[in-house]
Amino acid sequence: MKNAFIRAMYYRHACKLFDIDKKIGETDMRAILEFGRLSPSSFGMEPWRFLVVRDQKLKESLRPLCWNQPQITTCSDLVLIKSIVAPLAPGSEYSRSMLSRRNLPKEKIEAYFKIYDDFSSRKLVTEGLFCWGSRQCYIAAANMMTGAAMMGIDSCPIEGFEKDKVEALLDMDPAHEELALIVAFGYRVNEAPEKIRLPLEEIVEFR
Ligand SMILES: Cc1cc2nc3c(=O)[nH]c(=O)nc-3n(C[C@H](O)[C@H](O)[C@H](O)COP(=O)(O)O)c2cc1C
Known part of the structure; x- marks a missing residue:
């Protein structure tokens, strides 16, 4: 398990050019979306929404708006990860329905609503709801x-x-x-370059 994960970590690289003729199978693409869906989110708000672009014409319209990057038009499935914004607001109907899914007793749910409202109000002031939501979208993206x-x-x-x-x-x-991040999926044309990372000693400290 550990070896399979580390192999995948080395296999993954920021692919710059995809084989335009190789498309991802439906079952595999659904699995990738499922990895996103199952990701953790703050208060279980699941702020991500996935727009999967397969239409070549739409990819071509998007490319000039994406620094003209070839990944946009050569990939198989272009996933635009959006974060919901207004629904994350304190007191929103969406937050109520998401928090109520846990089947807690009424007084516990009311207390939970209050904790959520206090927390999200602070987020609103400090970083904004989009920033908060999009940070979680990045977790989904990493898992995918x-x-x-x-x-x-x-x-x-x-x-x-x-x-x-x-x-x-x-x-x-x-x-x-709002749009948080785009992730292009497909199959590489070129071999991955060597992985370049700082050594663990430089980025980890134990106390
Ligand atoms: C949030 C984020 C945004 C990125 N945006 C781009 C991008 O627009 N175009 C691109 O070619 N690579 C992009 N990258 C890829 C990084 O350049 C790449 O992950 C990094 O150089 C490490 O290389 P590796 O992923 O191949 O190991 C992005 C990576 C992250 C995490």
Whole structure:
């Protein structure tokens, strides 16, 4: 298990060019989306929403808004990970319904609502709801990419895009949801470059 995971970590790299003729099978793509769905989120709010773009014309319209990166048009499935925004607000109907799923007794649920409202109010002031939501989208993205690598599927996380323009092209309502990150999935054309990372000693401290 440990070896399989570490192999996947080495296999995964930010793939710059995908084989345009090799498409990901439906079952494999559903598994990748499932890895995202099963990811942890703050208060279990599951703020991520996945828009899977397979249409070549739409990919071509997106590419100039994404620093003209070839991954956009050569990948098999381009997953735009959006974070919901307004539904995360304190007191929202969405937060109530998500928190109520736990089947807790009424007084416990009421207390839970209050904890959520206090916490999300602080987030609203300190970093904003989109920032809070999108940090969790990144966790989903990481699970999807490593899970894909375990199945021999390549990926590239993409932050190089003009957010406002992509959101406008997709008719997104920024009050409701915003674009957090794009992840391209497909199959590599070129071999992965050597992994470059700082040594553990430089990034870890034990106390
Ligand atoms: C949040 C984030 C955004 C990134 N955006 C891009 C991008 O727009 N284009 C790109 O080619 N790579 C992008 N990358 C890939 C990084 O450059 C890459 O992960 C890093 O250099 C380490 O290389 P490796 O992933 O191949 O090991 C991004 C990575 C992350 C985590």
